[in-house]
Amino acid sequence: MGELATQTGDAEHDAGSTEPLRHGPPQSFFQTPLPRANATMEWWRNLPPRAANLLPGDEIDWRPGAWLHAWEKGLAPAGRRYFHKDTFDGAVWLLTTRPIADGDELEETIFADHETDDLPEVARALVRCWPTSPGELSRCIGSTARSLEWFLDRKTALDHQQRNRLCDLLGLELDPDFQTYETCAPCVLIARTSNAAKQAYEFLSHGGDLVFSIEALPASGLPDPSWRYLVFQAYGGAPNIMLVARGSGIDAKLSQDLFINFQGAKPIRLALYRDIVRTCAKACRDSRSNIRAMKELNDRHVSFFTDIASEI
Template sequence: MTIVDEHDEDGAMRLREHHLVVATAKHVFLHREYGVVFVREAASREDLATYDLTPLLLYGLSVPGTSLRWVMLTPVDNPASIVSVLGKAWTRADGLRGRPDVLKVSRHLAASAVDLPDTLAATDVRLVVADGSDKAFSASVRRCQEDAMWASLPRRRATPSTTLDQLNRCATDRHNHSFQSPQSRVNATMEWWRNRPPRAADLPPGDEIDWRPGAWLDAWEKGLAPAGRRYFHKDTFDGAVWLLTTPPVADDDELQEAISADPESNDLPDVARALVRCWPTSPGELSRCIGSTARSLEWFLDRKAALDYQQRNQLCELLGLELDRDFRTYETCAPCVLIARTSNAAKEAYEFLSHGGDLVFSNEAVPASGLPDPSWRYLMFQAYGGAPNIMLVARGSGVDAKLSQDLFINFQGAKPIRLALYRDIVRTCAKACRDSRSNIRAMKELSDRHVSFFADIASEI
């Protein structure tokens, strides 16, 4: 196999890699009357069949370490061949830059498309199977599902998508527009990728189905709670039809308020759970601060029960979260200190706060002189457009052992900083761990003591 030799400035060779995702769509369905319908809160196909919704197949390609993703949907009873999907993606999606050197797929897809390795090898593309611990691939799966849900958001004066063909064209147009638009700041991976010349797809037509669909396509349904009553609603912003868990109301501001007030119709439980699992204080201490109980908070995080409006607001304030009313999702709005208690919990919180690895920097702070803290390692990271954060990793823990094994996407390793700065980080983390309300306040005070604090760290490392 011939691989184009592409090097960084330091001479190291880098390979182009794509992640291929194939699954039943989690958030997009077809309706006989409404056409394309979007479902924000996932439910099983059986539950949604009562609303006359037909499932779709999702195909997605992602560039790991960047925000570049392309998606396409087909009816489940008329699947596309993998080769034809790749041909369209590598020809039409500008951000993918044509065929890669490596195409990573799930073990289920690899087992169902036995001829794919040879087909790809003929075009100098190597097929790689993702293992169960590949968090970057898992992130690609989640984000391709999410991208399909927002594929209908039109640019100004665009027509809403009501058919699959329109939706697929809109998804490709949005991908190309996003890639071609100038960006004020990009991470190193994105900058390298944007400078790659496009390659021809060089694939056969792929007229015949070259893979076997199976139950593995619906793996995301496992563990879903039974769906409650839902309501069709046509969005006044983009004309898209949604199936919501709250009744539609005439006034858009009232609708936004109803959505933000309903814990089942937004992602607050999921986002909060990722942070609570790593918050320095216990869930019991957190629950007392919001006037709840540990069990009620746990039920809320697991979507088994609701918190009242005041408790949700207090939880958002404690965790530094705010609602993005355009996308109806919660985002972080404040810096914080977290403790990596388990690999999975730390990874989930890191991916949320880093926007999937779109980072200004991600380094372990070590003193340029003197000895480091014998108990903790201090992982500093900041996403573009986000707040700086610190993840504490206990020395000798399971997370400690995995820190150098690509546990955290785009982690750049240990870098020395001034001893005084290092000691201030240690003191700040100790203060942040005292009680639930001290966390964000301590990090903000740290920034106040050092003008452009994390900008200084970024320049030093």
């Protein structure tokens, strides 16, 4: 039948048709145009292979592994999006955080513009040196360690409540004029790496604008065999303490300009030195104790820190 149809078609063509002879099936046989069908076929061929999700038998000599690779588990989730109609011009915006009610006061909101928000960078410098672990910090703000890490790396956002709690824990507040975050409370930090310690020190000291920066040593007796205590205070701020582990390599850089405007060792009363050691131990107990312990130390020794400022 196929040969007969071809012969009939050839005969009809010879009988007087002016169109060129077409070989193969007519175009109407294809539900999709040929170029599009070829493109779809190529797209299908390039899809990655996917194994069938079959339950393994009882006789296998291997143990099924995790479904996701390690690098796939470390990907930040796509954040939620919120449509918001601006009451000023009627424009509709797609936001990465929940819209803030028009009646809210500016002081009660957290500035969260992605392009100018510097909270991730500021918080990262402090979190890297915070005495407690990121996991303990994240639990205090109602988050997870991974979500906090993603936030510090600008891979995802924290909600407003979590941002507020993080600022309270780290002693940060938003400058209403410059829309940048500044420190508003003293704290104890641990110099775990040179870069992290330098960044945190320069942030808390406002780039080296210091009233004093000393290593506290006891005037009598032996110093702590495990830690060196860097005490520093920026103009307009309160004293902070940076713990530097002896033998860590960072302690050798104390006199090598790692910490800007560092003024060297200063002997202090033994009772005060011991109070500094006890305060640091309290600050390392949990995340909420850090700032509270430092404020109590400053209140107990206001005159001492004033005297240091006048002597240097």
